[in-house]
Amino acid sequence: MTEPTPEQTVAEFAETVAKVRAEVGKLVVGQQNVLDGVLTCLLAGGHALLEGVPGLGKTALVRTLASALDLRFSRVQFTPDLMPSDIVGTMVLSENERGHRGFEFQAGPIFAHIVLADEINRTTPKTQSALLEAMQENAVTVGKTTHPLEEPFLVLATQNPLEMEGTYPLPEAQLDRFLFKLHVDFPNREELHQILDRTTGAETPNVQPVLDRNEILAMRQVARDVAVARHVQDYAVRLLEGTHRERKGATDLVKRYVRFGASPRGAQSILIAAKIQALFDGRFHVGAADIRTVTKPALRHRIILNFEGEAEGITSDQVLDELLAAVPESA
Secondary structure: OOOOOHHHHHHHHHHHHHHHHHHHOOOOOOOHHHHHHHHHHHHOOOOOOOOOOOOHHHHHHHHHHHEEEOEEEEEOOOOOOOOOHHHHEEEEEEEOOOOOOOEEEEEEEOOEEEEEEEEEEOOHHHHHHHHHHHHHOOOEEEEEEEEOOOOOOOOEEEEEEOOOOOOOOHHHHHHOOEEEEEEEEOHHHHHHHHHHHOOOOOOOOOOOOOEHHHHHHHHHHHHHOOEOOHHHHHHHHHHHHOOOOOOOOHHHHHHHHHOOOHHOOOHHHHHHHHHHHHOOOOEOOOOOHHHHHHHHHOOOOOOOOOOHHHHHOHHHHHHHHHHHHHHHOOO
8 A cells, every 4th residue: 555645645634624624614603713723733732722702602612623523522610619629530439349448530521632621710720730730741640640641632721811800810831831822803794694693593503523533643643744944943943032032033022021032832832833734725844924824823822021011001912923024034
């Protein structure tokens, strides 16, 4: 049996992604960039943070995507009284058929392929730290025992940017574990009409699974094999360096308003996401345009503004827009 050519591999990859988009599109209107961002995280082995005001369909998008994938799905509603054991599980006293008693591990909702962490910033740092281990190590520790999580493992966390009362800002270490931070925007007028037609009618479309675990793991390997020329990779490195005020490529906004720039994990996120973006566009090599496309979702949550920047309402997206305009594609 002959190995498929790169062209065939890319075509098959794009066809599979198109099937997933079509299934999700049966229920979810618009939000194409958000869906592609979530798919990028799934195929890159990362996690996604979705930010948007209530009612924009963040939870519906995640649920619909889970229906289009033949994977285990769980949802955790984060609240201030949520404990780490409510997520990872706990040891419970049980009795076997012979009457012998002992402790056994009862797995929590984190033991799924796709975990929806709804309103993640409403729980305490102690509980957030339990999720942090799972996101970083793909395993959880209960007592002295470490329990691995089955791949693929994807955390899709949502947060509301408006209500700050009763919330706990995510620590920088946890934010850095998200491959992407995605903004869920308000739909336009035509999309609003489509939403009303689909949600107030008599019939609800049925979403069918079109992608299973083994196919996802195979697609991950295809993404890793996409070629990146050194000068394209250098473009990603120079963009990352530009987020640090003491580096040569720093722009005026960076020098004035940025306290800490993005970590090296940001460059890793840019590169693997750019490989998947190239496959989305039917190519087996990464171009500078792919780097530009993924830079903002990969870095916006990794830039820490200083007090002056926060006081003047500067956003990390503004900083990145200026950086993308200033840093040339070739050194």
